[in-house]
Amino acid sequence: MSPSCPITPTADPVNLVIFGGTGDLAMRKIYPALSVLFQSGLLSPDSRIVASGRTDMSPEKYQRLVREKLSGALKPPALDELVSRVSYARIDPQCPESGGRLAALLDEMDADRPRNRLFYLSVPPAAYIPLVTLLGEAGLARESGGRSARIVVEKPFGRDLSTARELDRVLHRFFAERRIFRIDHYMAKETVQNILLLRFANALFEPVWNRRYIDHIRITAAESLGIGHRSGFYDQAGVLRDMFQNHMMMLLALCAMEPPSVFEAERVRDERAKVFRALRPLDPDALEDSLVLGQYGPGVIDGQPVPGYLEEPGVRAGSLMPTYAWMKIFLDNWRWQGVPFYLCSGKRLRTKHTKIEVQFRDVPVSMFRGSGPVMPNRLVLGIHPEEVVRLEVQTKSQGPSLCLESRHLEFAYGSAGQDRVDDYAKVLLDCVNGDQTLFWRQDAVELCWEFLTPVLNVCDCPEGSPSLHPYPAGSDGPARVLEMRP
Ligand SMILES: NC(=O)C1=CN([C@@H]2O[C@H](COP(=O)(O)OP(=O)(O)OC[C@H]3O[C@@H](n4cnc5c(N)ncnc54)[C@H](OP(=O)(O)O)[C@@H]3O)[C@@H](O)[C@H]2O)C=CC1
Numbered sequence: 001m002s003p004s005c006p007i008t009p010t011a012d013p014v015n016l017v018i019f020g021g022t023g024d025l026a027m028r029k030i031y032p033a034l035s036v037l038f039q040s041g042l043l044s045p046d047s048r049i050v051a052s053g054r055t056d057m058s059p060e061k062y063q064r065l066v067r068e069k070l071s072g073a074l075k076p077p078a079l080d081e082l083v084s085r086v087s088y089a090r091i092d093p094q095c096p097e098s099g100g101r102l103a104a105l106l107d108e109m110d111a112d113r114p115r116n117r118l119f120y121l122s123v124p125p126a127a128y129i130p131l132v133t134l135l136g137e138a139g140l141a142r143e144s145g146g147r148s149a150r151i152v153v154e155k156p157f158g159r160d161l162s163t164a165r166e167l168d169r170v171l172h173r174f175f176a177e178r179r180i181f182r183i184d185h186y187m188a189k190e191t192v193q194n195i196l197l198l199r200f201a202n203a204l205f206e207p208v209w210n211r212r213y214i215d216h217i218r219i220t221a222a223e224s225l226g227i228g229h230r231s232g233f234y235d236q237a238g239v240l241r242d243m244f245q246n247h248m249m250m251l252l253a254l255c256a257m258e259p260p261s262v263f264e265a266e267r268v269r270d271e272r273a274k275v276f277r278a279l280r281p282l283d284p285d286a287l288e289d290s291l292v293l294g295q296y297g298p299g300v301i302d303g304q305p306v307p308g309y310l311e312e313p314g315v316r317a318g319s320l321m322p323t324y325a326w327m328k329i330f331l332d333n334w335r336w337q338g339v340p341f342y343l344c345s346g347k348r349l350r351t352k353h354t355k356i357e358v359q360f361r362d363v364p365v366s367m368f369r370g371s372g373p374v375m376p377n378r379l380v381l382g383i384h385p386e387e388v389v390r391l392e393v394q395t396k397s398q399g400p401s402l403c404l405e406s407r408h409l410e411f412a413y414g415s416a417g418q419d420r421v422d423d424y425a426k427v428l429l430d431c432v433n434g435d436q437t438l439f440w441r442q443d444a445v446e447l448c449w450e451f452l453t454p455v456l457n458v459c460d461c462p463e464g465s466p467s468l469h470p471y472p473a474g475s476d477g478p479a480r481v482l483e484m485r486p
C-alpha cells in the first residue's frame with residue numbers, strides 16, 4: 001500500500017439482511033466477500049447476518065447449508081467465524097406477518113447495541129418490489145437514533161425503461177436516493193477502478209484522450225461459461241439485459257467521461273450520466289449496421305463437448321434469445337465525435353477475457369519506409385484474467401538494420417504485491433460505509449434503458465431478432481462480427 005494511502009477503518013457494525021440467502025449469488029459471491037471483510041478486519045466482528053427466503057428452515061439447518069456450500073471456497077477457522085454470525089428467517093413477501101417478524105428479529109439482535117441495517121435484494125427481480133414494500137410497511141426502511149437503513153439492489157434494475165421507473169418509484173416511497181445502492185460488481189474490479197486514476201491522475205493520457213488521437217475503443221467481456229442453472233432468468237433477459245444495460249455501459253462511461261471537479265460520488269455520477277446523455281440513438285431501421293446478435297450452438301470448450309443454448313435445461317424450445325452481442329456506439333459530444341466504441345459480450349466463447357483496448361490513430365506518415373509498417377499505439381486495460389495496463393509502442397529492434405518492432409510498457413496488478421480486496425467485498429464494504437461512487441444512479445439507469453430500447457423491442461417481438469447469428473460454443477463468436485470489425 002502507498003505510504004500516503006489512509007488505512008481503511010473498520011466499518012460500524014451492521015445487521016445485514018440477505019433476501020435470497022439460499023441463492024447462487026449469496027453462496028458464490030456474497031458470503032465469500034463477507035468472509036474476506038471479516039478476516040481483514042474491515043467489517044466489525046459485531047456485525048450479524050440474517051439470511052432469508054420463502055423456504056421454512058431452522059437457523060441451525062441454514063448454518064449447515066452454508067457450511068456445506070462454502071466448504072470448497074472457505075476453510076476453518078474463516079468458515080466457522082462466518083457461520084457463527086449467520087442466522088435464518090423465513091420471509092415470504094406474500095405473507096402479511098413476514099415484515100413484523102423481521103422487525104422483531106432485528107430489534108432482538110440489537111438488544112445489546114443498535115446496529116446499522118443493510119437490506120440486500122439477492123432475489124429474482126420479480127421479488128424486488130414486494131420485498132421493498134414489505135420493508136417499508138414494516139417501518140424497517142426508517143432511520144432512527146443515528147442508525148442507517150440502506151438497501152442494495154442487484155441488477156437487472158427493471159427489464160426495460162418503464163419497469164425500471166416503476167421499481168424506482170417504489171424504492172423512493174421508502175428510501176431516499178442516498179440510501180439506495182444499485183450494485184455493479186464490475187465497477188469494483190481493480191483495473192476498472194483504475195481507469196479514472198490512470199486517466200486523471202496522470203498528465204500523460206488526457207491530452208490525447210479524444211477524437212484527434214483515438215481511432216476507436218473496444219470493450220470486450222467474453223465468457224466461456226454458459227448460463228449455468230440460470231435459464232429461468234437468462235431466457236427472459238439475454239445478453240443485452242444481463243451484460244449490456246449495466247456492466248458494458250458502465251465500462252463505456254468510465255472510458256469516455258469528463259473529469260469531475262472532485263472525486264465525490266455525486267460529481268463522478270454526474271459525469272457518467274453525461275456520457276449516457278450523449279449516446280447517439282440507434283437507428284431502428286438500420287440496426288444491422290451497428291449490431292450483431294448471436295446465439296451459441298453445441299461445441300467444444302477445453303476439450304469437453306458442451307450443449308448449445310437451446311439444449312440447456314429450462315430454455316424455451318426454439319428460443320431466439322441472444323447470448324452474444326456486438327455493438328457499434330457513437331457519442332455525440334465534442335470529445336468523441338466520430339470515434340466508434342465497439343462493445344462485445346457473449347457466453348460460451350473460446351476463453352474468458354475482459355478488456356478495454358484503446359486504439360490510437362496512425363502516425364500521419366511513416367518516414368521509416370522499408371522498415372516495416374508503423375503499427376498504431378494501443379493501450380490495453382486488462383480486467384480478466386490479466387489485470388494489466390499495457391501500452392503498445394513502436395521501437396527499433398536490436399541489430400544493425402533499422403527495423404520497427406512493437407514493444408510493451410506494462411504494469412500488472414498481479415505482480416505488484418499490493419493488498420487486494422475482491423470485487424463483491426469492495427462493493428459490500430462501500431454499501432456498509434455509505435459510499436455511492438461505484439453504484440448506479442437512477443438517471444443513468446434510465447438513460448441506458450432508453451438507449452437500448454430499439455434493440456430490445458426487436459428482440460422481444462415473437463419472431464425475435466431478424467438476424468440471430470449462430471456460433472459454435474468454444475468459438476470467437478459469430479463470423480459476421482469479423483466482417484464488421486475495423
Ligand atoms: N447469480 C449470479 O451470478 C448473479 C445474480 N445476480 C442477480 O442476483 C439476484 C439473485 O440471483 P441468484 O442468486 O442467481 O438467484 P437464485 O435463483 O439462485 O436464488 C434466488 C433466492 O431468492 C429466494 N427467492 C426466490 N423467490 C423469492 C421471492 N418471491 N421472495 C423472496 N425470496 C425469494 C430463493 O429462496 P426461496 O426459494 O426459499 O424463496 C433463493 O434464496 C437476481 O436478481 C440476479 O439477477 C446478479 C449478478 C450475478
Ligand SMILES: O=C1O[C@H](COP(=O)(O)O)[C@@H](O)[C@H](O)[C@H]1O
Nearest residue numbers: 185221223225242243247354384
Ligand atoms: O453480472 C453478471 O456477470 C457475470 C460475469 O461477471 P465476471 O465478474 O465473472 O466477469 C456473468 O456471468 C453473469 O451472467 C452476469 O449476470
